[in-house]
Amino acid sequence: MTEQVSIALGQGSSCWGCFQSLIDIHLKLADVLPLLDIKYWQAVVDYKLSDLESYPDKSIAVGVYEGMARTEEDVHLLKTLRAKCKILIAFGTCSCFGGIPGMANFYDIEDCYDVKFRNNKTFSDGEVPSENVPPIESIVRPNRHYVDFDVYLPGCPPTSSLILTALTSLIEGKEIELPPHTVCHYCSREKKETPVPEILRPFKGNADPDRCLLEQGYICLGSATWGLCEGQCVNKGVTCRGCFGPPPPITQDHGAASISMLGSYAPLLPDELKEQVPDPIGYFWRFDYPSSHLGNMRIKREDAKNAK
Amino acid sequence: MSDAEEPRIGVFICHCGHNIAGTVDVKKVAKVAAEFPHVVFSTDEMFMCADSGQQLIKDKVKEYNLNRVVVASCSPRMHEPTFRKVVEEAGLNRYLYEQANLREHVSWCHMREPGAATEKAIDLVRMSVARAARLEALPLKTVKVEPRTLIVGAGIAGLRAALDIANRGFEVVLVDKDSELGGHVRHWTHMFPDDKSGPEVLNPMIEKARKHKRITILTGSKVREFDGYIGNFKATIENIKTGDQKEFDIGAVIVTTGFTPFKPYGYFGYGEHPDIVTLAELQMMPPRKDLLKPSDKTKAKKIAFIGCVGSREYGKKGHEHCSRYCCSAVAKAASDLRDKMDEVLILYKSIRTYGKGHEDIHRLARSKFVIFSRYPIEKEPTVEIIDGKITIKWEDVFADEELIFQPDILVLATAMIPPEDIEETAKLFSLTRSADGFFNPEHIKLAPVTTHTAGIMIAGTAQAAKNASESVIDASGAAAKAVALMARGEVEIESTVSHVLSDLCSSCHTCITACPYGAISMDESHDPPVALVTEAKCHGCGTCAAACPSNAIVMMHSTDDQIISMIQAYLSPMTESEGGSVQ
Amino acid sequence: MLTVEKSAQKISSVKMGDPGSALVVGGGVAGMQAALDIANQGFKVFLVEKTSSIGGKMAMLDKTFPTLDCSACILTPKLSEVAHHPNIELLTYSEVKDIKGKAGDFKVKVLKKARYVDLEKCSGCGDCVPVCPTEVPNEFDQGLGFRKAIYVPFPQATPNTHTIDKRGHPACRINCPAHVNGQGFLALIREHKYDDALEIVRRSIPFPGTLGRVCPAPCEEKCERGLIDNPINIRDSHRWLADYEREQGTYTPTPVKPDKKKKVAVIGAGPAGIACAEKLAKLGYPVTVFEAREKPGGLLRYGIPEYRLPREILDEEISMVEDLGVKFKFNKKIRSVESLLEKGFSAVFLGIGAPVSSRLKVDGEDAEGVFHALEFLDRVNSGEKVEVGNYVAVIGGGNAAIDAARVAKRLGAYKVFIIYRRSRAEMPAIKSEISDAEDEGIELVLLANPVEILTMKNKVAGIKCIRMRLGEPDESGRRRPIPIPDSEFTIQLDNVIIAIGQRVGEDGPHTELKTTSWGTPVVDPITYQTSNPCVFAGGDVVTGGGLVVDAVAHGHEAAESIHRFLQGQDMFEGRPVEFKEIPSEDIPKARFPKQEKVHPKKLKPTIRVDSFKEIEQGYSEEEVLEEAGRCIECGICCECEQCVKACTREAIDHSMNDEVVELNVGAIVIATGYKLFDVSRYERLGFGIHYNVIHAMQFERLINAAGPTHGHLVRLSDGKVPKSIAFVQCVGSRDVKMGVPYCSRICCMYAIKNAVMAKEHHPDIDVTIYYTDVRSFGKGFEEFYQMAKRRFGVHFIRGRVGQIDEDPHTQDLIVSYEDIVNDRLGEARHDMVILSPGIIPAEGLEPFMKGLNLRLYEDGYIQVLDQFVDPVDSSVKGVYVCGCSDSPKDIPDSVTAGSAAAMHATIVLSKERE
């Protein structure tokens, strides 16, 4: 039996889905949990932030950060975790790339306030709360702008088996080795190498269950997306939306790679393409806008605004 | 970058007389360049391409132990080959050379802005230096070529190609599914423009081919399986009757599978009367003093021809093209038959007697009072059988009135269309087909007998409708291409090709779709199969590398790393000098 | 720097090749393909191309049918492939001149024309182009624009080297004894490069100002412009250059430091002596000029009156020679050459002139009041007071006679006669001088010969002459004067001036040498060496009286001889200079409209006879520019050498010579291509008459981005975008009467392609094609034709065009045609018409026909052996044909034939190899 590994798990702004996925390793938890010395996990164990702050620096073996840092409190937690832990894991796509919350960067913060607080379909004349909520950052930055991570475990959420693999490696003190392949590697559909005739919206027509979805005209980002999911969507009939982000090196621009890939299935005429893909940014950068080039430029724009 | 060797770059800025130096402060560029990362030597020189300049590079490579060379001078389109040779002479791999274009792209187009031009020159050199640091030596590769050509189709084109190649001293395997050699020409009685019959033309060729020790003739046979790449194909040829199979190692292939004459059912009463025949059928009628009607074997006195049957039909797939040979063939046949007949009529849309001597035949026919009558494109003649007689009604464009003619024989000059099994042949040899249904050449203007599949040639009517003489020229042309491959014994294949990192490949097939040359296939020896570049087929465009979403394809000599390094060197020189990454 | 000596035509010859190599004639797309396919099999190929770049007609095309590929784009890679192929040796700007032998062993002589630019050194930078003063119509752009004499035909030309277009040497230069480069300096005048222009004149003569006044200008006699209207005033143009330099004060002495040890003496400071001294000084010799008189100039000073040559001009030009470092010793009469040689001079030039007037040998010649012209002029010019009476007669018709007459007039004579035994036409004097004299009131008494000078008390009283008539021409080419018996008449006179010629003195250093019966030293006509090898002679002492410019030429030639003599070199090599005369018919004079000669201003006769003031005032800057603009640039390149200065790579060498390359090859491929039919032969179609009628190749250039309009499709008459274009087909095809019975095969398609291109440039243009049959027979052609008709809306009218007329106001064109389909005669207005020329065989096959008995068809194309079996084999074994040399073909058919010819050629070569 190996020694217990000390671990701290923090949560930024997120849906908790990733931790849910961790819990979803089910019976395996029984094997893993005893080996973990949980130092901090607010939602599960009764620790306060001050407890975390009080640990000596680098005294915890492993830190896990789920979600992205939208509020000042999130940022503080992230930095604290980094200070206290030897290994820091970006856990889930939000933590790795910005994730779904990153799409907020498509808009100005004020627009977001409008939708969230001021005017919505269900109410109007609301107010942005100023009490009992941590101040919100005007822009979503990828977590790696604030701190360096040692390990990226993307996924929306990371699959339970991926989590188990990762935890097992940590416990055994080994490097986490993740296969570099994209979703296509795991996809069992047949490819015939035909150019895409037309881009179809997901609700159009009936897809052939055995053939590559992209070839049938459905935008499937599987070929540009890290396949740590092992192709669960595509093998169940749904196109890949890219939730695991780009394959290694994960610093590459997922959306750009997707476009370069999709464009190579010419002969699609530019006007047709523009019409058939109504929302390229939402399509190709859904999960990783803040950490993309375009997202980075968006952040620079915000920085410049704030500097004024 | 796997190269462990630390880059040691030499930078040479060319004055090009005052062509560059007149606008760009070359001394300054050389001085600034000396400070760029990895640069160990930088200088300026009057003419880099002159002997003295070339010697300078060689000397400095030795003196400073340079392993990369950057020359900033004219367009690389002009002198890249020159300097690649120089660095090779200096003992470096030719791909460790990089050129910045300070003449065509700087001094000549910014002559009035010396300051900005100098700045631009510095940036270009900075970018080139950055790229140079990431250049990799590439091996110079060749593949050997099996000295044997497979010719598929033993018509006049196939025979000509076979004889040429064999006479040139190389082996030929000549295959035809027919049991006899000679294709269509064998049946023809009225060739044009020279007054010969098919057998007269063919028999000497067939005899030579049969006797030739370097020609292996396999009639009644088909290529069943075909695989491999330029110089190294494998063909399995099967005797259709016996099913016996033979395997051949093949260096090059010439496809001369020809055409088939269109059977015009539904046009002008074809099939409704035995005396309505196609031009091809007329050509096969036994040559004798009198032409006999097929129906009752009596002497025919009146004959009519209708042109463009199944050709030039706008909007009808596979029949839009002009069949090229028919106008002249009809004119020739009409002219010949006019001597034995009372009346000869030609109904046409337009007369296309374009070739050598063709116009003379046309003129001869007219001088013999063969009647040429043009019918309107939008209103074709009608053919009815009235009282057992073939009755043609049409409107003559010039006379502007409706005419009627009752010939003893009606000949329909029908289209040349691809043979029925052309798709099968196309698949077998990875050929593409154009809208007319025939095979697509590599380039319709400048590479009409080669195809996108390296090592596979097309000739004759396999490529498009054409006449016998033109097919023969094609055949010799295609033979020249095959011989060129075999004569050298090996073929150098580009080093600047793409390369798949199989560990990273996720089998998404994107590259296969992207490649215009079919150079990428799935390597079935992997599980799951991964992409594999057949380097002999790769032309180096790099589309696959841009398309590959897994970073599994490296475009040699134009790697992502090299390109990004240039972008960084221009826009973010600080980061570059620290060797950072994009973000 | 060019020295005329070097430009002599020396043809060196080089031997190349072996029976295992091939020759491809013609560097168009078919020839290139053939060369590549042979070379790719490992055989050596010589590719001979007539023009300066490979690429052929295809390089001129804008787009190609049916794919509309940019022609240059698809061709360029092929050009560089050929240029860089290790087995291909390019011989551009070369022509096959002679051929013999048989398959496996042909011997071919190829003339490699000098391009005057070193292929190795030229980097194609084009620095030489803007400085070149000569423009000629750009044949690559089908004459629509201009190019310089130094040029690359098109940007992608291969080899990417400039070529200098030299037609030969202009007549003016050849006819000038000193070979002044008239076209050259006139060109630089036009460019306002006056210093450089003057420098060109000074290369040949040290006295541009002096000769600009006194020279009878033999150059102008042969000036080709004279055949259009009047010859160029070359003389006054270089006079202006010298005057302008004076006026601007831009002359700066450039002394030459002598680098040679051996000293040279020049005897006589006349034009010959000074010219010799000048050239020797420039060659680096220490030169001393010994002059018997007190001032230099010889006859220029002591013979020519001041009103023709102001002395300050002469003084200054001589002092410029002094500035070179030449030493002058005056009042030093040398009696013996030997003495100079003893004093340490290694060679001597004798230029003592012929200062003695010939005698008339009639009674009364020694009477008082009789002068001999040279002595008379000498005395006047020396400032001596000479008195003449009221009636003066001058005997003779040369310049000295005119000068003497006009001087006499200025000295106060009331009436001056010039008595000459032939007619005015035979008078050797400068024509303008004769009429100037007449303007001054001097009377010509022609066809009269003095028989006696009448005297009274040993003083002149009159002259008795006899009338003459002209007989057969004598040895001088002039008609012989024959006395008319009993036609004597007398004129009352106070003075007679005898000006019938001159001769050398009876004593002096020349008497030490072997002399002729005339007393002149015998000299070699090329080297001017005398019987004493150290002594050279030139000028009047040799000729017994000639032109100043002759004397200058002698001086220069003698200087060259002295230099060779002293350096121990061959005295004759490369001499005399052989000039390449341009046949007058080669000069396209029709291109130049008439333009009157500009005459320099003169003093009015009434004013000028009162003084010795200079009469001719010379040109103003505007005038000389106008006059220089009249030069029609016979030679194309004028050898002004501006390009040499501009080239920083020393790549330009005007002394380059043609070369003969002797090739030994085993097989030959002929790909000489085609020529466009000359559409101007159909006068009714108006080509060359109406501005807006052009031919298809011009249209190609017109719409090409690299063409003369940078791809803007405009009318030539007004530069406006045309609204309605017509293409006229079968112009020079399928026309038995015109000798082109065959179909040219390509015109239908290029016209349809161009029609589509016109639509692509301006979709609103209305485009009509008048055709006989649309022959869109090739792969993808019919489909392209249908697209043009249906998608682009090009109108097709079946009918021959009878006549094209021009609306004189709008320059629009009225096309009369016969619409065959609708059986009516039509008339349509178009603002631009493009004729589609047929094609005819190219020239240059004579050596093959002569040397190998190559057979052609009646229409001029090469005959092939058998259309079915051997369609690329000519009647000669080992010689193969491709491209359009055996019949018209489009690009793919030409390319295929190129490969096929290569295939057959290599079968021969491989047998040779075995």
Place this chain on the structure above:
Amino acid sequence: MSTEAQTQTTEKEWEPKILAFCCNWCSYAGADLAGTSRIQYPPNARIIRVNCTGRIDIEFILAALDLGADGVLVSGCHPGDCHYTSGNLKMRARWALFEKAIEQAGIDPRRIRLQWASASEAQIFADGVRTLVEQVKEAGPIRRSWE
């Protein structure tokens, strides 16, 4: 990432930084011809030569903009004229998506230009650069657009 020099330059002195990608066979040759023909155009563009526009990964363009290029030009053979049959068609398809994406992301579309220019279209190439430079000058420095 930002260099000091950049922030110091005043608006007036600012000259757009343009990165251009040209295919070897058409546009790079066209740019060469522009030089040979001495066609003058703004000196702002720095050309990166690629074999074919099909080689251009959209990431290159985005990285350039992210790194501070004020404009990016992509120039290649006309559709149908590709030396490699169809590489430019692939670029054209990518470009359509890319163009729409950057507009959505709030980046001024005047900063990018896709220019077809053949080897003989020197003037078109030069005009393409000039147009882009003018457009970018109108749009201002990319850094300012973040301000």
